[in-house]
Amino acid sequence: MLKAFLNQGMFEEAKQLFLRLLENSHNINSKSDYKEKVTPDLYTFNTMLEGCAAEEKWDDLEWVYVEMLKSGYHFNSKRHLQIILDASNAGKVLFPFFLVTHAGLS
Numbered sequence: 001m002l003k004a005f006l007n008q009g010m011f012e013e014a015k016q017l018f019l020r021l022l023e024n025s026h027n028i029n030s031k032s033d034y035k036e037k038v039t040p041d042l043y044t045f046n047t048m049l050e051g052c053a054a055e056e057k058w059d060d061l062e063w064v065y066v067e068m069l070k071s072g073y074h075f076n077s078k079r080h081l082q083i084i085l086d087a088s089n090a091g092k093v094l095f096p097f098f099l100v101t102h103a104g105l106s
Contacts (some may be wrong), residue, residue, distance in 0.1 A: 002044060006051040015060065018048050022067060042073045046080075053083040058092035 005014035018040065025039035040048075045068040052061035061083070065075060077084070 002051075003047055006047065006054070011051060011055045011057065014048070014051055018044070018064075025071060040067075040071065045071070045073055046076075049080060049083060053086055056086075056090060058087050058090060061087065062092075 002014050002017055005011070005017065021038060021040045021044065045064060048064045049061060049068075052058070052064055068075065
């Protein structure tokens with residue numbers, strides 16, 4: 001559903017769905033909760049990162065990246081190098097942020 005929203009140019013709807021998924025992940029208290037709630041996985045985070053970049057939502061991109069790290073997933077700098085370059089070209093200084101947090105220094 002998230003990918004469909006992004007493919008149709010419905011970024012805000014995708015963001016709202018992503019927020020609900022994140023909320024679900026913050027409300028997991030036991031293993032049985034996983035049967036009832038859908039939580040974001042690496043594919044979900046990568047999809048949102050790519051959607052943010054496509055829509056040039058650089059602040060949202062940074063937020064998604066931080067949430068990705070909080071959830072225990074890591075940024076694939078080889079896969080997303082173009083995102084970093086696009087953000088930099090748009091005047092958003094994400095490159096040092098990605099390097100520092102990706103290296104585990106923050």
